[in-house]
Amino acid sequence: MNASVKLIVVLGFALMVGCTVVPGAYHSPTPGWFIDDDEIPQGEPLPDVVKVHAIGTAILDHQDIHPVDRGVPEEIDLSDEEYDYQVGPGDVLQITVWDHPELTIPAGSLRSSAESGNWVHNDGTIFYPYVGIVNVEGLKVTEIRDMITERLSRYIEDPQVDVSIAAFRHKRIYVTGEVDDPGLYPVTNVPTRLIDAIGEAGGLTPSADWSSVVLTRNGKDYRLSLRDIYQYGNTSQNVLLQPNDVVNVNPVTDAKVFVLGEVGKASSLKMGRNGLTLAEALAENGGFNQRQSDASGIFVFRKASEQAEHGIDIYQLNATDAAALVLADSFRLQERDIVYVTAAPLAKWNRVLSLILPSVSALFLGSRTEGALRD
The missing domain is CATH 3.30.1950.10 (wza like domain)
Structure with missing residues (x-):
């Protein structure tokens, strides 16, 4: 077998191996996410805890992202009829x-x-x-x-x-965080709900994240959204407060999303008080790379709610038709979402070539040297 044939065989083998180890991250629904190692606790394989949703025209009415009937846990969903003030020391x-x-x-x-x-x-x-x-x-x-x-x-x-x-001096609630006048506020014989407490505390500051209000009751945290109340009319978020409740309004600077993959610049983005859409997140990072990215593979990875049977929600946008970007502008991101744009097949192939070409070039030069010495 001459040097040229050897080179062709080696090149073909390298290409076959290279296609199985494409560099960079990508989303795959197939098994094999983890190395099989009995000494390392792996938990559930990722494909078993992932649920994929297509970003389609149904979100144009915002119902998929902000349903008006989104409720709260039963233990904090109390009615005014259940409320009656009980006297205590200091009253x-x-x-x-x-x-x-x-x-x-x-x-x-x-x-x-x-x-x-x-x-x-x-x-x-x-x-x-x-x-x-x-x-x-x-x-x-x-x-x-x-x-x-x-x-x-x-x-x-x-x-x-x-x-x-x-x-009323015995029972109080605590309002902290991004409000104009944080402090202690008395619980009275009139039921106090979330927006009442925020109003008593002077309202929100300009840096408040109105979609991230944390209610702490009996050592347990519940995340509520004033945005759902004011903008979407979801009154279930306006919960009845109880004595010793702590209401904390987070600063908007804590709310971030992450944009990764084949985009102009991978980075984390602050959501801002009015939130962030998928289109805005992509635009802030230079958009998806037209030459390197796969427009059909724009994903949003999100940790599923505690009530869900799965662990991760994945929302997929197919933007091969540019008109689909309208859907991206209707898809509202949530805190800690990960936006990921996958690489195009040709881009993956080019990465494989970039890894094996140095080795192939060395083999080629070696074969030429061997042939020259033989001649």
């Missing part, structure tokens, strides 16, 4: 006994109700004339009214008693 009660001003307005009548009312002590009790010490902690005002009425009836015929709360 001030205003107790009125009609036709008995000596019981209704104690000494110092010029003071406000919050100052002259019945302070609930640290042990949860109050003192009231004729009634004595009453434990009111954890009771509703209607229950306190009935208790005082029953005890006063021993001394006053048919007493007409009313009980209200003059100052």
